[in-house]
Amino acid sequence: QKVSVEVLDHLEHLALVDFRDAEGVERLQKAIQFADQLHEVNTDGVEPMDSVLEDRCLYLREDDVTEGNCTKELLKNAREKVEEYFVAPPGNIPLPKLEERETFLQGS
Amino acid sequence: LAPWVPVVGLEIHAQISSNSKLFSGSQVQFAAPPNSLVSFFDASLPGTLPVLNRRCVEAAVMTGLALNCRINKKSLFDRKHYFYADLPAGYQITQQRVPIAVNGSLSYSLCIDNKMSQMVTKTVRIKQIQLEQDSGKSLHDDTRSQTLVDLNRAGVGLMEVVMEPDMCCGEEAAAAVRELQLILQTLGSSQAVMAEGQLRVDANVSVHHPGEPYGVRTEVKNINSIRFLAKAVDYEIQRQIEELENGGTILNETRAFDSKLGCTVPMRDKEGKQDYRFMPEPNLPPLILYDAKSLPANINHQQVVNIDWIHERLPDLPSVKRAKLVERYGILPEHSFTLLNEDGLTEFFENVVKQTQMKPKKVIGWILNDLLSYLKQHSLRVKESPVSSCLLADLLNLLEKKEISSTAAKQVFAELWKGERKTPLEIVKEKKLEVIQDQKELELICQAVIDGQENEVIVMVLG
Numbered sequence: 001q002k003v004s005v006e007v008l009d010h011l012e013h014l015a016l017v018d019f020r021d022a023e024g025v026e027r028l029q030k031a032i033q034f035a036d037q038l039h040e041v042n043t044d045g046v047e048p049m050d051s052v053l054e055d056r057c058l059y060l061r062e063d064d065v066t067e068g069n070c071t072k073e074l075l076k077n078a079r080e081k082v083e084e085y086f087v088a089p090p091g092n093i094p095l096p097k098l099e100e101r102e103t104f105l106q107g108s
Numbered sequence: 109l110a111p112w113v114p115v116v117g118l119e120i121h122a123q124i125s126s127n128s129k130l131f132s133g134s135q136v137q138f139a140a141p142p143n144s145l146v147s148f149f150d151a152s153l154p155g156t157l158p159v160l161n162r163r164c165v166e167a168a169v170m171t172g173l174a175l176n177c178r179i180n181k182k183s184l185f186d187r188k189h190y191f192y193a194d195l196p197a198g199y200q201i202t203q204q205r206v207p208i209a210v211n212g213s214l215s216y217s218l219c220i221d222n223k224m225s226q227m228v229t230k231t232v233r234i235k236q237i238q239l240e241q242d243s244g245k246s247l248h249d250d251t252r253s254q255t256l257v258d259l260n261r262a263g264v265g266l267m268e269v270v271m272e273p274d275m276c277c278g279e280e281a282a283a284a285v286r287e288l289q290l291i292l293q294t295l296g297s298s299q300a301v302m303a304e305g306q307l308r309v310d311a312n313v314s315v316h317h318p319g320e321p322y323g324v325r326t327e328v329k330n331i332n333s334i335r336f337l338a339k340a341v342d343y344e345i346q347r348q349i350e351e352l353e354n355g356g357t358i359l360n361e362t363r364a365f366d367s368k369l370g371c372t373v374p375m376r377d378k379e380g381k382q383d384y385r386f387m388p389e390p391n392l393p394p395l396i397l398y399d400a401k402s403l404p405a406n407i408n409h410q411q412v413v414n415i416d417w418i419h420e421r422l423p424d425l426p427s428v429k430r431a432k433l434v435e436r437y438g439i440l441p442e443h444s445f446t447l448l449n450e451d452g453l454t455e456f457f458e459n460v461v462k463q464t465q466m467k468p469k470k471v472i473g474w475i476l477n478d479l480l481s482y483l484k485q486h487s488l489r490v491k492e493s494p495v496s497s498c499l500l501a502d503l504l505n506l507l508e509k510k511e512i513s514s515t516a517a518k519q520v521f522a523e524l525w526k527g528e529r530k531t532p533l534e535i536v537k538e539k540k541l542e543v544i545q546d547q548k549e550l551e552l553i554c555q556a557v558i559d560g561q562e563n564e565v566i567v568m569v570l571g
Contacts, residue, residue: 015189051388058395058396060413061159063128063161063164066128067132068145068147086143086193086256089193090253
């Protein structure tokens with residue numbers, strides 16, 4: 001079962017990844033096939049485990065102020081700043097539609 | 109023309125009142141220098157991990173209990189992914205699968221026909237309450253085509269309260285939110301001041317014909333006050349009805365309320381349906397809460413949140429406070445609503461009652477009709493009243509002892525309002541407003557009046 005171009009395009013938009021070439025898509029296919037093996041196990045009536053931490057105790061912190069006040073340090077790596085604000089583009093710049101951008105998926 | 113049934117649900121985000129953030133130790137404070145209340149975790153720098161703030165858990169449990177919810181002894185954290193400049197991690201930590209509280213209810217009251225005399229009680233179901241992170245703030249600089257990002261708010265704890273679509277109009281939505289606001293403020297779990305962004309409301313609105321399935325719903329955002337909430341909801345209901353009656357369709361979209369124009373407009377920057385790719389938060393184990401029964405023996409109390417302990421310490425909720433006021437003072441239910449609706453008014457009323465012989469049933473009239481209307485006229489809060497509870501009590505005592513008439517009392521009240529620090533007694537003497545008790549003196553006055561109006565007297569005597 002192949003992953004459709006629509007799904008690949010959708011993933012590229014959502015996660016801003018670039019499958020780049022046939023090898024990238026093939027790797028994805030193989031990863032899905034590998035994970036699909038899980039379906040062979042009968043899990044009826046078994047509670048899913050979503051983390052190996054599930055038996056650990058979730059540590060609760062006291063409500064004290066212990067951090068912050070490091071504006072200079074935080075802004076050190078910012079490419080652009082305006083008076084201690086980070087600068088970002090005006091809004092999300094969406095990935096162009098499939099037909100309009102240069103991507104390996106076009107040919108598929 | 110077939111009738112329309114409007115359906116309104118609400119998603120309310122209440123900022124938790126705590127010293128530090130939900131998963132980090134940076135301070136929670138409104139209006140501070142940009143990016144000064146931001147830790148490395150809040151800025152999503154690599155190598156940082158979330159550490160849950162106990163106070164935030166307690167706030168959510170308190171709120172859940174006050175809203176009659178079932179508290180989930182085991183709740184989970186998830187990541188909700190989307191890209192935006194004020195969300196540095198690219199995801200928000202929330203509780204999508206198993207939130208901390210579910211299946212509650214909130215009762216609120218409405219006046220029928222705008223008359224305070226007829227109140228009806230309604231209930232809205234609370235679907236769930238979940239803990240989640242707030243995002244930072246974006247300031248849009250359109251002239252320079254850029255967005256300025258301040259992360260002070262990023263990571264502040266929120267309680268998202270989801271109300272089922274049990275409401276049918278702006279008035280109901282507003283009343284429900286007002287009651288929730290009062291509850292949160294009473295609990296102290298959130299200060300819930302809408303103007304400071306501590307309480308944000310999004311409304312989900314749709315219309316349908318009776319007996320038919322629910323219509324397509326729109327989400328309305330950017331509602332900045334309870335008054336605007338009612339307006340926004342009612343506008344959207346009307347807009348949808350008109351659209352459908354003209355043969356149009358409703359898009360499942362997000363719209364913003366424009367308070368200046370009083371209408372909703374489609375929001376820009378919405379790239380179609382969002383896919384949040386929820387996944388369990390891998391860095392946080394499940395949140396386990398205890399009660400008296402399940403509390404383990406040798407436990408570190410700092411590491412335990414005991415639901416029963418919190419339950420026992422819940423303060424009287426607004427509905428209970430109102431019932432107590434009605435019972436104790438013999439006032440009407442609608443009076444108790446007004447008392448609780450104004451910050452400090454209940455205390456003021458009770459202080460006056462303590463210092464006067466006048467019956468509370470009579471005092472309440474002075475509080476609600478005289479004091480409150482003066483305060484409203486001058487846009488003052490109870491705390492700012494130039495007339496203190498002492499002064500008002502003194503005045504009411506004069507009235508109660510029949511040393512002045514009620515008309516005179518109103519005059520004295522108007523004088524007191526000027527805030528010239530005169531006592532009621534001083535004003536009465538100054539303006540000679542004392543009731544004249546002496547029979548002889550009264551006869552002289554009446555005779556003088558009759559003597560001065562001979563013609564009118566003749567007309568009256570002749571019938």
